[in-house]
Amino acid sequence: VRIVVLGQGAVGKTAMTVRFITKRFIGEYDPTLDYTHTETIYRHEASINGDVVHFEILDTAGQEEDTLLLEEKIKWGDGFLIVYSVTDRCSFDEVMRLCFLVNHINSGSRKAVSEPLPILIVANKKDLEFDRMVTTEDGEKLSGGLKLPFFEISARDSCEETAAVFHTLYGEIMKQLSSSPTSFRRRAVSKLMDKIPRIHSNSTLGSTGRSFSLSSFRDLLPD
Numbered sequence: 001v002r003i004v005v006l007g008q009g010a011v012g013k014t015a016m017t018v019r020f021i022t023k024r025f026i027g028e029y030d031p032t033l034d035y036t037h038t039e040t041i042y043r044h045e046a047s048i049n050g051d052v053v054h055f056e057i058l059d060t061a062g063q064e065e066d067t068l069l070l071e072e073k074i075k076w077g078d079g080f081l082i083v084y085s086v087t088d089r090c091s092f093d094e095v096m097r098l099c100f101l102v103n104h105i106n107s108g109s110r111k112a113v114s115e116p117l118p119i120l121i122v123a124n125k126k127d128l129e130f131d132r133m134v135t136t137e138d139g140e141k142l143s144g145g146l147k148l149p150f151f152e153i154s155a156r157d158s159c160e161e162t163a164a165v166f167h168t169l170y171g172e173i174m175k176q177l178s179s180s181p182t183s184f185r186r187r188a189v190s191k192l193m194d195k196i197p198r199i200h201s202n203s204t205l206g207s208t209g210r211s212f213s214l215s216s217f218r219d220l221l222p223d
């Protein structure tokens, strides 16, 4: 399944993705590395309820100036995480716009979708209680209004909460796949998607391919 992680800069998109894949928090990585701002597709296999699921997770760059480029990325995805930080009101205000954009772009490319799209709203950094600017109720109200599932998590503190987000989104994608299979016919996407670097991880299954460890992380990055 293809997942697109959307949200303003610095809300923790990379932290969540890397937390899910490696079970580690990126705060443990060398902070001088600049990879966190690079757009990357992470490939990862995970076992969910006995199924081996092949994830491709596009961690978008927060500051996307070009809406056309963003559109291509949204067309590529099967499911979407729209992330904000509870410490950043502005990132919360952006959720509505991103949600509208995902729905608008997909309404053109997926016909007769009766179910809501697989989108989850994720409030990150709940550990920073002192810096909180967005309450849990704000998040619940917004998600309720948009009729989307809502998660409040800390990618820093909890591996389980982070994994639950990805597992739930996978469940939502599968639900929609069974109710309207034709909506999941691969949509034409531009060559742009081939240009985004890919990092493969087999960390959970440990089968063939390169494993994703802290030491090899740097080697896997594009030059």
Ligand SMILES: Nc1nc2c(ncn2[C@@H]2O[C@H](COP(=O)(O)OP(=O)(O)OP(=O)(O)O)[C@@H](O)[C@H]2O)c(=O)[nH]1
Residues within 6 Å of the ligand: 007, 008, 009, 010, 011, 012, 013, 014, 015, 016, 026, 027, 036, 037, 038, 060, 061, 062, 063, 124, 125, 126, 127, 128, 153, 154, 155, 156, 157
């Ligand atoms: N306290 C705390 N800090 C976090 C959490 N998640 C991420 N951070 C920190 O927030 C900063 C930004 O995290 P990133 O994962 O790089 O954010 P991003 O959304 O990928 O940012 P862009 O790539 O610029 O779009 C980093 O310093 C992280 O260590 C969290 O749950 N709690």
